[in-house]
Amino acid sequence: MSSTNIVRGQDMSRMAGEEKVDLDGVQGTRLDSTESSCGVSVVLSQDDPAQRFAVLSSAVPVDLDKPICEIADEIATTIVTKLPE
Numbered sequence: 001m002s003s004t005n006i007v008r009g010q011d012m013s014r015m016a017g018e019e020k021v022d023l024d025g026v027q028g029t030r031l032d033s034t035e036s037s038c039g040v041s042v043v044l045s046q047d048d049p050a051q052r053f054a055v056l057s058s059a060v061p062v063d064l065d066k067p068i069c070e071i072a073d074e075i076a077t078t079i080v081t082k083l084p085e
Contacts, residue, residue: 002059004075009049012041023077030069036060038069040076044083053079 012031019030021040031039037058045051057072064071 002057002064004055004057004071006053006055006075006079008053010052010054011049012039012052012054015039015054016041021073021076023073023080026080028073028076031056033069036068038067038072040069040072042076042080055079 012029015031016029017032021028021030023040023042026042026044028040028042031041031054033039037056039054039056041052041054043052053076055072055076057068057075059068059071
């Protein structure tokens with residue numbers, strides 16, 4: 001069992017840790033994670049709530065071919081790289 005949720009427009013700073021994540025040149029912040037869940041938050045503009053999103057992934061660890069944080073980061077990177085110019 002696994003799932004990924006994308007949350008847009010929410011302030012995720014209460015869940016943010018100290019780790020920074022490079023998402024194809026855009027900086028994200030690692031959200032608090034466990035062995036079975038992980039997330040990354042991206043703020044493209046502090047002034048516009050619509051310009052922030054988070055990717056939250058969770059799974060049963062034995063069901064995964066790669067680490068859960070890597071899954072969240074790949075999805076966030078895809079979102080960032082597919083944004084209109």
